[in-house]
Amino acid sequence: MTKSAATPLDARSFDLAAFGLAAVLALHAPHLPWWLGATLAAILGLRWWQRRRQRARAPAWLKLPLLAALLLSIVSWYGNLFGQAPGAALAVGLLVLKLLETETARDARVGMSFACFTLMAALLFDQSLTATTTVALGLLPPLAALRSLEPGRRTPPALWRELLPGLGLLAAALPLALLAFLLLPRLNSPLWGAPNAGEQRTGLSDRMTPAGFTQLLVDDSPALRVGFDGPPPPPGLRYFRAFVMAHYDGSSWTYRDVASQPPVPLEAAQTVRYRISLEPTRQRVLPTLDVPLAAPPGASLRRDREVIADKPVDSLRDYTLESAIRYRLEPQLGRHRARWLQLPAGFDPRTLALGRSWKARYGSDDAAIVQAALALFHDGGFRYTLAPAPLGRDAMDDFLFDTREGFCEHYSSAFTVLMRAAGIPARVVTGYQGGYWNALGGYLLVRNSDAHAWSEVWLAGRGWVRVDPTAAVRPQRISMGAAAAAPGQLPWYQSGWLQSMRNRWDIVNRWWNLGVNGFDALRQRGLLKPFGIREADPSTLALLLAVACVLAMAAGLAWVWRRREPEDPARTALRQLERKLARQGVARRAGEGPRDYLQRAARMLPAQHDRLTELMHRYLELRYAHPEPTSESLRAFQRAVRDFPVVRMVK
Amino acid sequence: MRANLRRLAQRAGVWAERRLPALTRLRQPEPLPIELGRRRIYIVPTAFGLGFGVLLLVMLVGALNYANNAALLLTCMLGAATAASMLLAFRTLDGLSLRGIRAGHAVAGDPLELVLDFAAQRARESVRLDCAGESLAFALQGTTELRLRLATTRRGWLVLPRLKLWSTWPLGLFRAWSWLHPQQSVLVWPRPEAAGPPPALPGDARERLRPQAGEELAALRDYRRGDAPRHIAWKASARHHDLLVKDFDRPEPRETWRLEWDALRALDREARIARLARWLGEAEAQGRRYSLQLPNERIDIGSGPAHYARCMSALAVLP
Numbered sequence: 001m002t003k004s005a006a007t008p009l010d011a012r013s014f015d016l017a018a019f020g021l022a023a024v025l026a027l028h029a030p031h032l033p034w035w036l037g038a039t040l041a042a043i044l045g046l047r048w049w050q051r052r053r054q055r056a057r058a059p060a061w062l063k064l065p066l067l068a069a070l071l072l073s074i075v076s077w078y079g080n081l082f083g084q085a086p087g088a089a090l091a092v093g094l095l096v097l098k099l100l101e102t103e104t105a106r107d108a109r110v111g112m113s114f115a116c117f118t119l120m121a122a123l124l125f126d127q128s129l130t131a132t133t134t135v136a137l138g139l140l141p142p143l144a145a146l147r148s149l150e151p152g153r154r155t156p157p158a159l160w161r162e163l164l165p166g167l168g169l170l171a172a173a174l175p176l177a178l179l180a181f182l183l184l185p186r187l188n189s190p191l192w193g194a195p196n197a198g199e200q201r202t203g204l205s206d207r208m209t210p211a212g213f214t215q216l217l218v219d220d221s222p223a224l225r226v227g228f229d230g231p232p233p234p235p236g237l238r239y240f241r242a243f244v245m246a247h248y249d250g251s252s253w254t255y256r257d258v259a260s261q262p263p264v265p266l267e268a269a270q271t272v273r274y275r276i277s278l279e280p281t282r283q284r285v286l287p288t289l290d291v292p293l294a295a296p297p298g299a300s301l302r303r304d305r306e307v308i309a310d311k312p313v314d315s316l317r318d319y320t321l322e323s324a325i326r327y328r329l330e331p332q333l334g335r336h337r338a339r340w341l342q343l344p345a346g347f348d349p350r351t352l353a354l355g356r357s358w359k360a361r362y363g364s365d366d367a368a369i370v371q372a373a374l375a376l377f378h379d380g381g382f383r384y385t386l387a388p389a390p391l392g393r394d395a396m397d398d399f400l401f402d403t404r405e406g407f408c409e410h411y412s413s414a415f416t417v418l419m420r421a422a423g424i425p426a427r428v429v430t431g432y433q434g435g436y437w438n439a440l441g442g443y444l445l446v447r448n449s450d451a452h453a454w455s456e457v458w459l460a461g462r463g464w465v466r467v468d469p470t471a472a473v474r475p476q477r478i479s480m481g482a483a484a485a486a487p488g489q490l491p492w493y494q495s496g497w498l499q500s501m502r503n504r505w506d507i508v509n510r511w512w513n514l515g516v517n518g519f520d521a522l523r524q525r526g527l528l529k530p531f532g533i534r535e536a537d538p539s540t541l542a543l544l545l546a547v548a549c550v551l552a553m554a555a556g557l558a559w560v561w562r563r564r565e566p567e568d569p570a571r572t573a574l575r576q577l578e579r580k581l582a583r584q585g586v587a588r589r590a591g592e593g594p595r596d597y598l599q600r601a602a603r604m605l606p607a608q609h610d611r612l613t614e615l616m617h618r619y620l621e622l623r624y625a626h627p628e629p630t631s632e633s634l635r636a637f638q639r640a641v642r643d644f645p646v647v648r649m650v651k
Numbered sequence: 652m653r654a655n656l657r658r659l660a661q662r663a664g665v666w667a668e669r670r671l672p673a674l675t676r677l678r679q680p681e682p683l684p685i686e687l688g689r690r691r692i693y694i695v696p697t698a699f700g701l702g703f704g705v706l707l708l709v710m711l712v713g714a715l716n717y718a719n720n721a722a723l724l725l726t727c728m729l730g731a732a733t734a735a736s737m738l739l740a741f742r743t744l745d746g747l748s749l750r751g752i753r754a755g756h757a758v759a760g761d762p763l764e765l766v767l768d769f770a771a772q773r774a775r776e777s778v779r780l781d782c783a784g785e786s787l788a789f790a791l792q793g794t795t796e797l798r799l800r801l802a803t804t805r806r807g808w809l810v811l812p813r814l815k816l817w818s819t820w821p822l823g824l825f826r827a828w829s830w831l832h833p834q835q836s837v838l839v840w841p842r843p844e845a846a847g848p849p850p851a852l853p854g855d856a857r858e859r860l861r862p863q864a865g866e867e868l869a870a871l872r873d874y875r876r877g878d879a880p881r882h883i884a885w886k887a888s889a890r891h892h893d894l895l896v897k898d899f900d901r902p903e904p905r906e907t908w909r910l911e912w913d914a915l916r917a918l919d920r921e922a923r924i925a926r927l928a929r930w931l932g933e934a935e936a937q938g939r940r941y942s943l944q945l946p947n948e949r950i951d952i953g954s955g956p957a958h959y960a961r962c963m964s965a966l967a968v969l970p
Contacts, residue, residue: 109699109823113706116729120710120722127721135725143732146822150777152788153820165821169739173731180727181720190716315718517720552731556738560745561689591682 007105011052012155013148016162017108018048020115020141021099027122027138028092033077036089040096047099058100066097084124091118105149112142127316129512140166176552183545185538186521204242204285204451208430209252210388210395210409217386217407219448220502222279223432224287225510226444229273232437233289237325239454239466240287240446242431244304246339248420250347251395253413253428261303266291267331267463268324275320277513284309287431289323296321304427305329316517328463333425340425340458348396348417355421366459369422370467373415377472380404382411384474408477411469412453425458429466433477441507452477569634570622573641577615580646581605594619607647615640680810680834686748687816692741692829700824703733733824740827743778743818747771747791752811754837756960758928762800763809763837770794781815806841806924806967840963843929844922850908850930871895907952908934908941924966931966935959945969 009017021044029037043066050056070093071081078086095118098111119138123131143166147153156162205212224240232238245253274289286299286307295301296319299309309317333340343352362368381404388406391398396417399410412428419426433452435444454468470477528536528544536544578588578597586601598616602609618637696704707730714722750768757763767780775791782799789795803809817828871884874894888895910930915923927943934941935954942952943962946969950962 113699113703117706117710120714120725123719123722123725124717127719132721132724135721136728139725139729143822147820149823150788150818150820152778152790153776154790169732169735169821170728172735173728176731176734177724177727180731181724184711184715184723184727186718187715190718191712192716516724519720520718549734553734556735560738560742591684 007151008103009105009108010148012159012162013105013108013145014051014102015048015159016141016145016148017102017111018044018099019159020112020138020145021095023138023141024095024115024118024122025092027119027135028088031085031125032089032092036073036077036093040093044096044099057103063097063100066100067094070094070097088118088121088124091121108145108149112145115142127517129509129516132512132516136170139170143169176549179548179552180545181516182519182524182527183541183548185541185545186524188521204281204283204287204430204432206243206245206255206257206283206285207252208243208245208254208409208413208428208453210391210399210406210413212252213407213409213451213453216451217449220499221448222445222506222509223281223448223450224276224278224446225506225513226289226435226446227275227442228444232444233272233325235434237290238434238444239452239468240289240432241291241306241429242285242287243429244306244456245428245430247342248344248413248417248428250344250393253416255306257308258303259300259308263301263303263305264330265332266293266305266324267328268293268326269328270326271322271324273320273322275318277510277518278313278317278319280315280317281313284312286313286317286319288321289325291324291327291329293322293324316513318518330458331461331463333458337425340427341420341423343417343420348394350394351396351400351414351417352421354400355418355423358418359422366424366457369419369424370457370459373418374467374469374472376400377411377415377469382406382473384470384477408453408470411473412455415467415469416455419455419457427456427464429454429456433468436503436506438503438507438510440504441510443507443510445503445506445510570619570637573638574619577641577644580641580644583646594623605647608645611640611644615644680832682834683752684748684750685831685833687744687746687829687831689741689745692744692827694737694741694825694827697819697823697826700733700826703824707733733822736822737825739821740818740825742773743775743820744816744827744829746773747775747778747816749814749831749833750794752833752835756838756840756963757803758840759803759806759842761803761842763803763839765799765801765811765837767797767799767814768794769797775818777818777820779817779819781817783812801837803839806839808836808968809839810836838964838967840967841921841924841928843932844925847926847929849933850910851914870898872898906939908939909944909952910934910941911944912946913944920969924969928963928966931959931962 022041025037025040025044032040047058050058070090074086074089074093075081078089080086081090091114095111095114098107098114102108102111116139119135119142122135122138125131140163144162147165148155148162204216226232226240243255245255247254247256268291271293272289276287276289278286286296286309288305288307291305292301292307295307298311299307299319302308307321358369358372362372383405384407385405386407388410389403391403396414399406400414400418416426416428430451430453432446432450433454434450435446437444452470454466454470456464456466458464524541525536528540533540574594581587581601584605586604588597592600595616598612598619602612602616605612615637618633618640622633622637707726710722710726710729714720714726748770750770752768753766755764755766769778769789769791770793771791778789778791780787780789780797780799783801785799787797787799789797801809801812811833814831814833815828816831817826819826871887872895874883874896878896882897884895884897908930910927912923912927915926918926931941931943935956938954940952940954941958941962943950943965945965948965950958950965
């Protein structure tokens with residue numbers, strides 16, 4: 001072992017090891033800083049060139065400075081060494097540096113095992129079906145490199161052919177892997193801290209500034225998938241509330257999370273039950289369809305019926321809810337009225353003046369004031385665009401009277417300010433609107449680009465009423481989604497037939513999320529319900545896992561122990577005769593020829609002496625008299641063997 | 652530390668050999684052919700395999716801790732592939748058979764060449780053979796012949812050392828091995844003494860012995876059809892009207908050596924054998940005919956490699 005471990009690597013093994021590292025680097029590239037990825041790729045390439053073309057070792061003095069540079073650059077970029085992203089960057093960096101000192105089989109083995117580990121780390125960043133499949137394929141080069149380290153194998157001429165046996169191995173491993181995946185008891189609570197939530201994904205934030213959504217509106221990764229009990233609500237009612245924002249400071253709206261107040265009363269007229277699976281957001285808010293009746297487990301309902309989870313959503317989260325889509329929310333405003341009329345002092349004088357003028361004109365007819373504002377947006381020359389002109393200090397004045405272009409954030413913000421100026425309680429609500437109805441999967445796909453902001457106004461007798469000023473400017477935004485609202489402004493992959501294909505393909509991701517990513521401790525406990533076990537506790541699961549492993553190994557052994565003998569009828573018949581003779585106490589010895597054996601049998605079984613002698617002659621003739629035995633003589637021999645009687649010896 | 656460990660491992664091996672002959676397969680030599688089957692193939696993880704197992708455990712705990720099902724699935728895949736690689740290691744040896752061993756000839760002290768004839772129906776990769784400190788790695792499709800050099804020390808029957816067939820195919824995580832102890836011995840010839848007197852011959856034979864003429868030129872004669880061109884004496888022919896050919900002194904048939912054990916009473920047993928071996932070698936090299944008389948055997952006059960081998964073997968098996 002020690003001898004073979006110290007043998008220098010041959011060219012093929014080194015190629016495969018370098019290829020494996022390149023695959024790891026490529027899979028990690030999306031979340032590495034570009035300069036680090038490029039530098040590591042350059043080091044990898046140079047080292048490969050140096051060993052393959054120059055047949056040289058990497059100089060020893062180079063390794064330590066490189067290691068120090070790696071550590072320093074990671075610390076200076078991320079701020080520390082620990083945590084998900086810096087840890088992954090460090091692992092990839094160390095792996096590439098390991099190639100510098102990879103000279104022997106032992107080095108390559110260490111490097112390739114570590115490569116497997118680093119590949120797994122890539123799944124911390126993306127757990128979609130595509131990512132998982134790619135990472136699994138990324139295992140092939142390390143496996144091939146490990147195979148190539150074994151001496152005395154036939155080396156295929158083409159490098160890619162080395163990868164195929166690994167694929168076969170993984171395919172053969174799949175059944176056992178799936179069993180283990182299903183039965184491995186999950187942890188109810190993590191052993192140590194969950195990955196740090198330091199880095200922010202683009203997603204809904206508890207703060208809304210005009211033009212703050214732009215990044216979100218071009219991010220078309222899925223945000224949530226919703227399945228309904230019964231038919232889905234019509235497109236005009238697909239509003240998913242996340243934050244209700246009360247406070248405006250002249251430039252941004254903010255949500256303040258107050259846990260102490262009970263939720264406001266809700267009179268529901270029509271409710272819908274549905275189940276949301278939310279992609280990780282690293283935030284605590286759980287979007288809900290319109291106004292939820294109650295919070296799901298592990299989350300609580302805030303004052304304005306926002307649902308806030310106890311812990312940030314770091315992995316796919318499933319929750320089932322019942323929501324009212326026709327309702328009266330907070331019929332009596334009570335003493336909180338002032339809160340919904342708050343406006344910063346010294347901002348937007350023209351907007352405030354406009355609001356007050358409406359108040360003067362329409363008096364207490366709040367609905368008429370709302371209509372006046374919507375009419376202004378509809379007929380006032382406003383344009384819907386994802387790239388609006390920047391706004392100054394009096395942002396709403398600039399928007400309403402100068403630029404007159406923007407998207408949902410601008411419209412909802414301006415509308416709410418106008419309403420408050422006119423003395424109508426109003427607020428901004430952010431969340432998602434619309435989505436793609438996947439008829440095959442029976443679910444609604446909501447992407448981050450479906451993020452939306454709208455307003456709610458409080459009208460006497462009706463409670464909070466949703467008003468979507470964006471719809472006044474561009475009704476397509478509500479009925480057909482963001483792509484239809486801003487043609488030509490979205491990236492190429494978000495428009496036209498490609499987008500519709502991506503929407504259809506999403507069903508695979510949905511299945512993947514339901515089946516794999518969403519398979520948690522809770523679902524695992526219900527796994528054995530069809531078999532009559534209501535609650536599968538960890539010890540039952542562990543026992544089942546052990547049984548499954550034993551069964552899988554037994555199946556594997558059955559496959560391994562199966563021998564394929566060439567079909568030789570004469571030999572088969574002789575075997576049959578041997579078995580018959582063995583039952584009478586004359587077993588064939590190892591290394592004993594048929595002639596010696598049958599002669600010995602004839603001597604030991606005098607009663608069958610003649611028969612055995614004849615059988616021996618027939619067999620020898622079959623074997624050696626002709627190059628190809630005739631079929632008659634073969635049949636005669638088989639018949640004679642079949643008729644050979646087994647006489648029990650009486651002792 | 653390492654030496655201690657090795658000593659401990661050795662002691663465990665000796666213990667296992669004594670107590671568990673079925674496990675180590677060291678006891679009974681078996682007749683050929685030997686086919687490897689499941690009852691005699693053993694598998695343990697290698698050091699690298701153990702390390703890899705620890706790595707898998709770390710990955711498993713990490714995936715469970717972060718409730719990352721994709722990573723968990725990947726870890727399960729890798730673990731199951733590891734288990735499958737164990738079966739493949741077994742399958743590399745299973746059904747492999749050692750069909751025959753051919754031994755060459757060697758005198759004591761020289762390495763003896765063994766040809767091992769292996770066969771298998773399926774193709775095998777990276778099978779290793781360890782034998783008496785020598786190690787080979789080979790791939791196999793159908794049949795293959797392996798050449799081993801076996802060190803020898805003394806004349807006589809040499810029991811073949813046990814062979815270890817092993818493999819860490821395909822990933823180096825598991826080592827499957829099996830011991831082979833073929834019931835076969837090879838004969839090692841005695842080593843001839845380095846120098847010594849020629850055999851004492853009967854008186855009349857001595858007189859017929861002449862100095863060896865070798866390649867000395869004897870005479871020139873006329874060319875005859877069939878003479879080799881290089882024997883033509885060109886210089887002399889130039890002064891003649893015919894071609895002249897150099898006639899060489901044809902060595903007279905050599906004396907027959909009758910080698911006798913009893914004629915060497917003055918020497919001890921091994922010295923006698925060494926001297927006889929030298930004489931046999933010289934006689935064979937000079938193309939003589941010779942016979943050998945031993946206490947228990949008499950080999951009649953003859954010559955040629957087969958005769959030489961017979962005589963040497965007879966010397967080798969002398970008690």
